[in-house]
Amino acid sequence: MEIIEIVGLGIIGMIMSVVIKQYQPEFAVQLSLVVGIIIFVLMLGKISVIIDVLKKLATRANVDMVYFQTILKIIGIAYIAEFGAQVCRDAGEGVIATKIEFAAKLLIMVLGIPIMLAILESVMQLLP
Amino acid sequence: MMNIDLVFKIAGLGILISVFNMVLKQAEKEEQAQMLTLVGVIIVLMVIIQLIDQLFTSVRSIFGF
Numbered sequence: 001m002e003i004i005e006i007v008g009l010g011i012i013g014m015i016m017s018v019v020i021k022q023y024q025p026e027f028a029v030q031l032s033l034v035v036g037i038i039i040f041v042l043m044l045g046k047i048s049v050i051i052d053v054l055k056k057l058a059t060r061a062n063v064d065m066v067y068f069q070t071i072l073k074i075i076g077i078a079y080i081a082e083f084g085a086q087v088c089r090d091a092g093e094g095v096i097a098t099k100i101e102f103a104a105k106l107l108i109m110v111l112g113i114p115i116m117l118a119i120l121e122s123v124m125q126l127l128p
Numbered sequence: 129m130m131n132i133d134l135v136f137k138i139a140g141l142g143i144l145i146s147v148f149n150m151v152l153k154q155a156e157k158e159e160q161a162q163m164l165t166l167v168g169v170i171i172v173l174m175v176i177i178q179l180i181d182q183l184f185t186s187v188r189s190i191f192g193f
Contacts, residue, residue: 009132016139020146024165027142030172034138037179038131041186048190069192076191080184 006039029091040083070115074108134179138172 013035021028081104088097152161
């Protein structure tokens with residue numbers, strides 16, 4: 001029952017953050033950042049289990065490993081960018097959060113272009 | 129569990145520094161109160177940076193960057 005652990009951590013962090021926010025808003029931001037990182041790290045173990053299963057399925061289905069790696073990288077970029085953007089937005093820096101999301105979209109696009117080109121190639125081969 | 133320890137540590141530091149801040153403000157030492165806040169933020173930042181490094185390293189190893 002790890003969910004109890006996580007919800008307890010979240011509630012304790014929330015209460016402390018609310019208490020500190022009136023006196024020192026800087027520490028409230030750092031506190032919420034730490035709680036977020038701890039929950040993320042706790043969940044990373046589970047994510048790696050899921051990814052192992054997916055990898056096994058992909059090898060069994062003879063999917064090219066390059067595509068699988070690309071998808072994994074895209075998921076990683078999305079997770080980290082979302083995390084950073086939310087922390088920034090929580091601290092009231094919506095502009096920086098938007099820029100982070102913009103950069104993440106661009107990086108994902110760069111990673112996705114080879115796959116898109118491969119699809120276009122195969123479509124061109126199918127067409128007479 | 130060391131994780132919850134860190135939350136308590138940062139919250140305690142925040143409360144402690146806010147108390148000292150009030151005392152310094154009452155004694156009309158505004159600049160020193162400001163400096164105290166800055167030092168507290170930097171100390172917590174030192175801890176957080178290690179945590180962020182841990183997070184990024186594990187994400188990097190799991191997602192194969």
